[in-house]
Amino acid sequence: xxxxxxxxxxxxxxxxxxxxxxxxxxxxxxxxxxxxxxxxxxxxxxxxxxxxxxxxxxxxxxxxxxxxxxxxxxxxxxxxxxxxxxxxxxxxxxxxxxxxxxxxxxxxxxxxxxxxxxxxxxxxxxxxxxxxxxxxxxxxxxxxxxxxxxxxxxxxxxxxxxxxxxxxxxxxxxxxxxxxxxxxxxxxxxxxxxxxxxxxxxxxxxxxxxxxxxxxxxxxxxxxxxxxxxxxxxxxxxxxxxxxxxxxxxxxxxxxxxxxxxxxxxxxxxxxxxxxxxxxxxxxxxxxxxxxxxxxxxxxxxxxxxxxxxxxxxxxxxxxxxxxxxxxxxxxxxxxxxxxxxxxxxxxxxxxxxxxxxxxxxxxxxxxxxxxxxxxxxxxxxxxxxxxxxxxxxxxxxxxxxxxxxxxxxxxxxxxxxxxxxxxxxxxxxxxxxxxxxxxxxxxxxxxxxxxxxxxxxxxxxxxxxxxxxxxxxxxxxxxxxxxxxxxxxxxxxxxxxxxxxxxxxxxxxxxxxxxxxxxxxxxxxxxxxxxxxxxxxxxxxxxxxxxxxxxxxxxxxxxxxxxxxxxxxxxxxxxxxxxxxxxxxxxxxxxxxxxxxxxxxxxxxxx
Ligand code: GTP
Ligand code: SPV
Ligand code: MN
Numbered sequence: 001x002x003x004x005x006x007x008x009x010x011x012x013x014x015x016x017x018x019x020x021x022x023x024x025x026x027x028x029x030x031x032x033x034x035x036x037x038x039x040x041x042x043x044x045x046x047x048x049x050x051x052x053x054x055x056x057x058x059x060x061x062x063x064x065x066x067x068x069x070x071x072x073x074x075x076x077x078x079x080x081x082x083x084x085x086x087x088x089x090x091x092x093x094x095x096x097x098x099x100x101x102x103x104x105x106x107x108x109x110x111x112x113x114x115x116x117x118x119x120x121x122x123x124x125x126x127x128x129x130x131x132x133x134x135x136x137x138x139x140x141x142x143x144x145x146x147x148x149x150x151x152x153x154x155x156x157x158x159x160x161x162x163x164x165x166x167x168x169x170x171x172x173x174x175x176x177x178x179x180x181x182x183x184x185x186x187x188x189x190x191x192x193x194x195x196x197x198x199x200x201x202x203x204x205x206x207x208x209x210x211x212x213x214x215x216x217x218x219x220x221x222x223x224x225x226x227x228x229x230x231x232x233x234x235x236x237x238x239x240x241x242x243x244x245x246x247x248x249x250x251x252x253x254x255x256x257x258x259x260x261x262x263x264x265x266x267x268x269x270x271x272x273x274x275x276x277x278x279x280x281x282x283x284x285x286x287x288x289x290x291x292x293x294x295x296x297x298x299x300x301x302x303x304x305x306x307x308x309x310x311x312x313x314x315x316x317x318x319x320x321x322x323x324x325x326x327x328x329x330x331x332x333x334x335x336x337x338x339x340x341x342x343x344x345x346x347x348x349x350x351x352x353x354x355x356x357x358x359x360x361x362x363x364x365x366x367x368x369x370x371x372x373x374x375x376x377x378x379x380x381x382x383x384x385x386x387x388x389x390x391x392x393x394x395x396x397x398x399x400x401x402x403x404x405x406x407x408x409x410x411x412x413x414x415x416x417x418x419x420x421x422x423x424x425x426x427x428x429x430x431x432x433x434x435x436x437x438x439x440x441x442x443x444x445x446x447x448x449x450x451x452x453x454x455x456x457x458x459x460x461x462x463x464x465x466x467x468x469x470x471x472x473x474x475x476x477x478x479x480x481x482x483x484x485x486x487x488x489x490x491x492x493x494x495x496x497x498x499x500x501x502x503x504x505x506x507x508x509x510x511x512x513x514x515x516x517x518x519x520x521x522x523x524x525x526x527x528x529x530x531x532x533x534x535x536x537x538x539x540x541x542x543x544x545x546x547x548x549x550x551x552x553x554x555x556x557x558x559x560x561x562x563x564x565x566x567x568x569x570x571x572x573x574x575x576x577x578x579x580x581x582x583x584x585x586x587x588x589x590x591x592x593x594x595x596x597x598x599x600x601x602x603x604x605x606x607x608x
Contacts, residue, residue, distance in 0.1 A: 009134060009160055012168055013117055016136055020172065021108045022115035028143055030153015038140050047141060047185050048331075052341025057328035061343060062141055063361055064210060064334055068188045070375045071212040071219070071261075071440040073456050075192040078224065080460065081199060087461030088572045089451075095197050102193055105174060105206050112177025113138040118146050119156035119166075120217050122226070122289075122303035127395025129235075129289055129301045131226065132156050133167035135216050139187070139209045142171065144331060148306040148379050150217045167225055169203040169216035196220060198228040198459045211308050211333070211377060212439075222287045222303050224459035231460060231468050235291035239453045241269040242284040242302050244389050244398065245513060248277030253513050256288045256300055257404035257486075258429065258453040261439030262375070264406070264488060264501075266309040270321035270387055273506025274541070280506070281389035282321070282382075283398065285309065290400060292472075297479045301397040304382065310439070311335050311376040313347040318502045321387045322378075323348075331379040334359040336371035345372030374438035401516055406486040407434030407450060412558055413487040415499055415551040416508045417528030418515055422473035424528070425483025427584035430466050431566050435489075449569050463576035470580055482516050485528065490551055498551050504541040511536050525554060526591035556596045563589050 017025060028034065039060060042048040048060040078090040079098050086092040116137050123130030134156075137143060146152055160166050174189030192207035203220045205213060212219045226237035240256040247253070259265050269285040284302025293299040307325070311332065314322050335343045339355035346352075352371060356364040359373045382388055405428055407413070419425035429452045436446045440456060449455065451462055458465050473480050486508060488501040511531055514520045522529035530552055538548040566585055570577055 009157075009166070012134075013136070016170060017115060019103065019106055020110040020115060020136075020138070022110035022113055022138060025115045025117065028116055028118045028147070028152055030147070030151070030155070035144065035147050038144060042140050042144070045183065049337065051332075051343060055340060055342035056330070059328050059330045059332065061335065061337055062331060062333045063185060063359060065184075065186045065188045066360055067190070068186065068208050068210050069334060069373050070210060070438060071456065072192050072194065072208065073440050073442070076194040076213075076456065077196065078459055079195055079197050084576070085198075085461055087458075087463060087576075089455055089458070089462050093195070095199075098193070098195055099197075099204070102195060102204050102206060105191065105193070106170070106172060106204075109172040109174050109176055109206070110138045112179070112181065114140075116140070116143045118143055118152055119154075119160065120146060120150040120152050121156050121159070122150060122217060122222050123301050124393050124395040125151055125155045126159060127301070129291055129299075129397060130303070130395065131167070131221075131229070132159055132164055133169050133217060133221050134160075135169040135171055137171040137214070139171070139173050139214060141186075141209055141331075142214045145211070145215050145308070145379050146217060148331065148381055149215055149304055149308060151305055167201050167203065167221055169205070169221060171205040171214055171216055173209050173214075174207040194220065196224045196459055198225065201225055201229070215308070218287070218304070218308065219457055222289070223454070223457035226289065226303075226459075227454070227457070227465070228459040230289070231464065234472070235289065236469075236472065238288050238290060239286065239457050240284075240288035240403075241265040241286065242288045242300055242398070243269055243271070244281040244283060245509060246279045246281070247513060253401040253516065254283075254300065254398040255402045255404060255509070255512070256290065256400060257406065259406040260408070260432075260434040260437070260450045260453040261456070262310050262437035263408050263434060263453070266307060266322060267319050267502060268505060270319055270325075270385065271506055271509070272321065272387075272503050273509065274503045275506050275510050278506060278510055280387065280509070282385050282387045283389050283392050284382075292476070293399065296476070298400040298476065298481060299397040300400045301395070302382070302392065305393075306379060306381050307385070308377055308379050311345040311348075311378050312370070312372055312374055314345070315347045315349065318347065321385065325385040326378050326380050327384070329381060329384060332376070333379070334373035334376040335378075336364060345376055346370050374444070400481045402482045402484060402512060404484045404486050404512070405429045405432050405452065406488070407432045407453070408437070408489040409433065409487045410435070410489065410491040412555065412562055413485065413490065414527060414530055415487060415490065416511065417485050417525070417530050418512075418522060419483040419485070419528055422476075422480045422483065423470065423580055424584060426466060426469045426473065427581055427588070428483065428485045428528070429469070430581055431569070432485075461573075461576055463573035463578065466581055467578045470578055484512055484515075492547060492550055498547045499543065500541055507536050507538075507541055526556070526588065526595050527554065527559070554595070556592050556599065560589070560592050560596070563592065
């Protein structure tokens with residue numbers, strides 16, 4: 001195998017077929033008939049369970065291998081030629097070496113299986129911001145998921161025939177079948193590799209069938225490879241939701257928000273504001289591509305066509321829009337099965353129905369763990385979302401007014417703060433920390449840095465990525481969107497959330513928009529500009545004056561400790577870290593120390 005790109009699609013497929021040795025090849029054409037046939041075959045073979053159509057029409061349950069339930073960051077690699085170009089936050093392997101090793105894994109890997117060729121477009125086919133790829137896979141589950149999550153089929157082939165460049169994405173579950181061997185419901189391999197070759201724009205994935213490891217159009221293409229394309233071409237590929245907000249006067253605003261995995265993007269994207277007269281329309285819930293338009297402003301599209309959303313915690317009280325979205329045409333993965341053939345998960349209803357089968361197919365024993373896996377997911381077309389904007393798939397995208405960064409922080413980070421300017425906003429994004437969730441392997445709850453919510457998804461050195469953001473801001477000048485930091489997850493001394501979240505986040509959104517329009521002022525603090533009294537009606541949200549204060553409490557000593565930790569984190573990038581990021585940290589420390597001096601002086605006065 002060579003490291004150069006294949007000349008033509010046909011030649012590439014032929015070359016891979018020789019290596020993978022599948023029993024047959026199917027070109028996925030994007031037709032409903034072909035997809036239905038595939039789903040039916042998976043039900044017949046036991047790979048999918050069809051749900052009771054009276055409750056959940058055209059819907060299916062997949063149960064994964066219990067060892068294949070989330071992204072495996074420890075097995076995800078960015079294989080740039082030079083290790084320094086992958087940066088300290090990515091796993092790296094020398095590309096030629098890893099390709100040689102993986103070629104041996106791929107050799108004969110599809111024996112006894114069908115090879116599916118899946119041509120896909122991220123963004124509307126042919127759109128100015130859209131990009132295309134072709135995934136080879138031996139997992140019909142992945143084909144069905146790709147068919148929901150992306151635009152798949154023959155019109156993509158026409159673009160390739162017309163000369164559009166495309167990204168080859170090779171995937172195998174790595175479980176060849178010997179003649180007569182019985183297949184399992186979820187084939188996978190204990191050896192896993194999710195490898196990215198940024199210079200040649202290639203993706204090789206082996207051993208997993210789970211979403212982010214296997215639906216290669218999503219995190220592998222639309223973030224890791226696309227972030228490299230974006231760096232080279234002057235745009236952004238981000239782990240962000242995208243919404244349109246309309247105020248009572250009919251003015252429209254577009255907002256993108258980056259929160260780490262399982263930290264509220266899908267929920268915020270489907271927000272039903274509790275403030276009358278304010279409406280939110282959904283444009284995207286996970287990935288946003290952003291580029292400068294002809295007018296010099298940033299424009300954004302959602303490159304996906306579906307949602308791969310977290311099921312647990314999704315219920316009528318938290319996200320009624322998602323509940324309505326998944327009425328049918330949905331593939332559920334690792335949720336619990338009800339006696340009546342419908343699905344269930346923790347948070348869907350307050351009490352669990354009787355007679356549940358858990359995500360591993362066993363009668364549910366509450367003492368043994370949750371009925372649904374904490375990272376159980378639904379895969380559903382975006383078009384089914386009741387709050388989807390009618391023009392959500394406009395290839396030209398929407399003009400961007402504000403960018404939000406957030407994470408799960410029990411302490412230190414206020415409910416909302418506006419960045420002082422673009423550079424400060426980049427600093428906030430670069431230094432985001434968040435408690436780990438079930439979306440990837442690791443210890444849930446442990447605090448880790450997740451800059452721009454892109455730590456697992458940036459295809460190059462994140463120091464250069466910060467630099468790319470800074471440069472873009474400079475070129476935008478006054479047209480740069482405002483930047484904010486939010487935190488729905490701050491906890492009080494009793495360990496419970498101080499802020500009710502979900503629909504009440506609409507109050508924070510309204511404040512953000514009133515800041516953009518300049519309608520209201522803000523209070524200057526060391527960490528940014530925060531709401532002045534009575535600009536957010538916290539009592540209407542059920543938050544006491546004391547809790548409201550706690551949501552914005554500045555523990556200066558603790559923040560100075562965190563600044564030390566930030567310095568250690570930034571030091572990890574060495575020489576490549578843009579000087580501006582360091583300057584921002586120095587500014588933060590100076591503001592905190594000034595504040596500490598003021599506090600000490602007032603304490604002294606009080607004592608005297
Ligand atoms: P990925 O798809 O992994 O990128 O995640 P996401 O950012 O889209 O996360 P999602 O919206 O699915 O939320 C994950 C979890 O966070 C769910 O269990 C939600 O119930 C919970 N959550 C979302 N918004 C809020 C909020 O405002 N407050 C609280 N307390 N929990 C929230
Ligand atoms: C995430 O983990 O951020 C997801 C799910 O959105 S996955 O597609 O598996 O990456
Ligand atoms: Mn995500």
